Amino acid sequence: MAKKVVFSNNHLNIDYITTYRNDVAASLRNYFSLHSVDQERFLGYSTEEISSDLRDRIQELDYMSSLSLLAALEAFFRIDYLQRNYRKKKDAVSRALLDIYKSKNDRASLEDDILEAWLANTHNTSQIIGELKGAFKYRHWLAHGRYWNPKMGRKIYDYDTIYQISRTVVNSFPFEGINPRNPPRYGADELPRW
């Protein structure tokens, strides 16, 4: 019998990531504002160069925020996968996930195992899971250093579209044993150790 995964309760939620992203974007706009610009830091810059730097920083922030959103979605699906097994749920999705768990334990593939089980045992999931799989290709590209020209499927992915997919997933999937709206629980005595 495989050991149960001990949940950290540190998983991110969508609203938390979005608020964090907006706070940082607002701070960046303030930092790059001509009214308050750091004279030493931007000595010799033209206004166009300052604007260009701001656009680059926001783009980088959007990449990082998209990565966080997709990481949060993976956590929701994996916690749900484990909880359905631990709680011995009997519905069609839980039974399919249990079959995967018997052979793969906590090493199931998100895209090939878990999402496929959801797709095969639910109605109305083909479009959202298709979009989710495309989005996970985007995450793969982000997480591995963006060194190749991506081919992510039919759709164009950016922060706003990743947010739309994330929000739709959180609002629609009946996740077990997890409240995707709970903020992460931080505490000085709970820093992860490896």
Add this chain to the structure above:
Amino acid sequence: MYTILPLQALKMSKKDFDDFIEKQTLDQQKNNPVNWDKKREEWLAYLEQFYQLIKGFLKEYEHEGKVSCTRSKKEIFEEYIGAYTVNVLNISIAGQKLKIKPIGTNIIGAKGRVDLIGAKGTVKFVLVDKEATAPTFKVNIRIHGEEYNDGNIKEPEIKDWAWKIATPPPGMSYIELEQDSFLSAVMEVING
């Protein structure tokens, strides 16, 4: 770098190639029944409609010489559609340069997107259902075997499309594209 093909591959006949093409065509028709040429033409027509709207909003300022608009070309590549050329609208307002840049038609939750880019930010315009006030963030997912009484829910077919301003997350909603909302968007991307 050279790739050495196995001898067997080199001996493939024209018939093998014909079979290959036929299979690819059938696969494409089966998996990909969308008429992509038609989709591209529709998108380009809506894009031109968008530019005419914007020109109308700026007309009085153009006449007064306070705003100038020029067009340039940009190539877009979208999967299944391929590469095609679109117009980019460049706007000069009181020393500020703005760009209206088409993004594409394969957009999640929309039929097309155009970005207004200024020094301090970007505002997104999306081509969506004329009646929509916000993106739909819920899918009615049902687990097999579970009871439900809502019958066969079908996505309503969208008959009328309209350009709207998409507000950023988290409170994403659509604002009607009118002169006032467009001018507010212009000020936002200039002032931040």
